[in-house]
Amino acid sequence: MFITNKFNERVFHLLTFICQGSSFLNPRAYAIMHREHHAYSDTEKDPHSPYFFRDVFQMMWRTAQSYKLYEQRLKEPEPQFKGNYPEWRLLDYWGSTHVSRLAFGAFYVVFYIFFATHWWMFLLLPIHFLMGPIHGAIVNWCGHKYGYSNFDNGDKSKNTTPFDFFMLGELFQNNHHKRPNSPNFAAKWFEFDPVYPVMKFMHWIHLIRLREAYL
Template sequence: MTAVIIIFIIHWYGSLFFQTFFHHRYASHAMFTMSRTWEKIFHILSWIFQGSSYLSPYTYGVMHRHHHAYADTENDPHSPQFDSNFFTMMWRTRNVYNDIDHDQVDVLAKFKKGVPSWRSWDNFAGNNAVRLVWVIFYIFLYWLFDAPLWTYFVFIPLQAMMSPLHGVIINWFSHKLGYRNYDVGDTSTNLMPIDWLMWGECLHNNHHKFGGRPNFAVKKWEFDPMYPCIWVMNKLNIIQFKKGKLDTDYM
């Protein structure tokens, strides 16, 4: 049982690490730069850690830019203002994601500009057969560690839908609960001042105020655990901060 919990925790934090670092802060907001080689490395690492719920960084980036441009309006891909519960919001987000991913909608140039695109890789990683192989792999791991039967029906579905699960936590609950530092014209909130659960993503109201800022913490008592990781990667020259983006005052 201990091994199963460890597997789940590694998947939770590993998947979300790449979603917030690569998909959100890089692909969507271009908070820093990186080489094309590193882009491809992070595409592959995202697939390894997101597994069956792999998200295309291109599609995510385009969709997320729509969220910021149209927050809490009918054009927002995911707003609790227009859905009765988070299941219907997740389904609507899925439909918007698929429309963008399959080029079934016209996307304005400003939403696509600079978003990393490796579509041949996305087509492989997002293939339903590949997603199924990942689910089988999760089941094999549970069998290998002699997991209790109930964990197959609880943890496996959560792992199979890991990325959408992360998305709904932020896009539903961080527009419903928590506190606000800024009146930004939408319902975004901060769920917690020290966000260990979601790698800083729950500092959502701060992010909606300062969309291009790599450190989501603003107040002295807030802490964004992703920012020190980004800071280290900048020091290692894996990424490069843009001028004016290094928020060392809030380390």
């Protein structure tokens, strides 16, 4: 969708680790699985299609198993899925350790102890601990089961809602599968991807360079 210089790439990589925290995803492993998902969408080779599992928990368990194989380099991807993803071996390793995930979890608890104003707020902590898996479950399950389609992509991808503020545009799965290189996941006049204006601003201040075709 865009390019940036090596310094900015490192900054984004570090901020991804900090912001994802206990849910940090290795960019290499994620990129490989995402490419597999697009290439084999809703077939048996899709790493997380909802149509081959009884429920969302089984789908995410299988997704986690596939992710671990790539994250720990126990499996080599097909040649067409390799390369062109950011790698920072030390940070990617540390961000995937149990120590790192537990440390972030402890930080979230301490933060709530100091700043939560009511007991029920502590019920939000599991969401913070598992934000990555929860986000993946919603996008991969709902985005291929519920909603409408603008395009015939040869799969079951759907646009779950035309105003996707909750998942920041990720639930425009049908549009995304049609135009995987577009930074704007919205396609019709009534759809809105809230991340696209942010990316346009980042392009304007020269943090990133969007593809000319999508400006």
